[in-house]
Structure formats: C-alpha cells, structure tokens
Amino acid sequence: MTGPAHRGVLYVIACGSPLAGRVGRLVDLGQRDGWDVCVIATPDGRKFLDEPALVRQTGHPVRTGYKQPDDPDVLPPADAIIVGPATVNTINKWAAGITDTLALGLLVEAQGRGVPIVAMPFTNAAMAVHPAFREGLARLRDWGVTVLFGDDVSPPHPPGEGGRLLDRFPWQLGLDAMRTRVGATAGPG
Numbered sequence: 001m002t003g004p005a006h007r008g009v010l011y012v013i014a015c016g017s018p019l020a021g022r023v024g025r026l027v028d029l030g031q032r033d034g035w036d037v038c039v040i041a042t043p044d045g046r047k048f049l050d051e052p053a054l055v056r057q058t059g060h061p062v063r064t065g066y067k068q069p070d071d072p073d074v075l076p077p078a079d080a081i082i083v084g085p086a087t088v089n090t091i092n093k094w095a096a097g098i099t100d101t102l103a104l105g106l107l108v109e110a111q112g113r114g115v116p117i118v119a120m121p122f123t124n125a126a127m128a129v130h131p132a133f134r135e136g137l138a139r140l141r142d143w144g145v146t147v148l149f150g151d152d153v154s155p156p157h158p159p160g161e162g163g164r165l166l167d168r169f170p171w172q173l174g175l176d177a178m179r180t181r182v183g184a185t186a187g188p189g
Contacts, residue, residue, distance in 0.1 A: 008079030010035035016044025019085040026171040084120035095136030116181040128156040
C-alpha cells in the first residue's frame with residue numbers, strides 16, 4: 001500500500017495561544033495528507049510547544065527567530081502555509097504589514113510570492129469583536145488569504161474558557177481549505 005502523493009512543504013505557524021500546544025495534531029494530519037510539515041512559532045507561541053516532540057515528528061527544527069542574512073536556511077521553502085492558531089495580535093500585525101517576528105515576516109513575504117495561506121484564528125468573544133481584528137480579517141480575505149473563523153469553524157468563546165475547547169479545534173478544516181486552494185485531490189482524513 002502506498003501513502004498519499006507528496007504535496008510539497010507546508011509551514012504551520014503557531015501563535016501565542018494554549019491551542020499551540022496541540023499543533024502536533026495539525027502536523028500529523030498534514031503528514032498523513034502528504035505534506036512535508038515544518039513548524040514556525042511566534043515568540044509567544046513557542047511557550048506552548050513541545051519543541052523536541054515536534055522536531056522528532058517533523059524532522060525539522062522549530063523556527064522562531066530570524067537567521068543571519070548569510071546563514072543557510074534550515075527549512076525548505078514553503079509551498080503552502082497554515083496559521084493555526086492565529087491570535088488577534090498576529091492577525092492585526094499581519095494585516096498592517098508588520099514583520100517584527102519571523103512568523104510575520106514569512107507571512108508578508110509569502111503573500112507577495114503568491115503562496116497559498118490559510119489562517120485559523122482562535123480567540124475569545126471579547127477580543128473577536130475588536131474593530132481592528134475584524135478589519136484585519138477582511139483585509140486578509142481581500143488579499144486572497146483563506147480565513148477560517150466564526151461560528152461554523154470554532155465559535156469565539158467567553159474569556160477564560162478557551163481551554164475547554166482545545167481538543168475540539170477543527171484542524172482538519174485548515175487542510176481541507178488548503179487542498180481546495182492548491183487544487184489537489186482529497187487525501188486521507
């Protein structure tokens with residue numbers, strides 16, 4: 001029996017949320033779907049990761065900071081990116097073109113290169129109604145980013161109650177959306 005066709009390199013960008021601690025589930029789903037998965041974390045996202053486990057799982061280092069200009073890249077270039085969990089902070093900065101972290105720099109550059117991107121915000125209901133966040137989501141959609149957010153994905157939760165939803169986050173929806181973006185046939189699920 002053969003595995004799924006190789007789809008390319010998928011960057012998973014994990015932001016500063018307790019949900020980032022479950023990003024290995026997205027890595028596993030991506031690998032079963034044929035992707036070579038690399039994990040990039042924001043500085044706050046890194047706090048929630050089990051980096052040694054992700055390195056074993058992916059075969060790649062987890063990147064957080066910029067490298068020196070002359071240093072070789074330790075990750076292959078991305079063919080696609082899923083930002084999950086995407087925080088309000090990351091969405092707002094990304095929509096404003098701020099590149100003060102490696103994750104944001106990669107996102108801004110990838111947009112300019114036409115790399116398919118899926119964003120999966122995870123936030124509480126109080127933060128979700130902030131006008132800058134809503135405007136940021138709209139801007140990203142206008143720029144061709146697939147944004148999976150709202151009651152049909154993962155409803156914003158009351159402040160302080162997100163922890164009860166961590167194991168129910170619909171990671172598979174990000175891969176399904178990416179499969180649609182890249183025009184590939186359905187893989188295992």
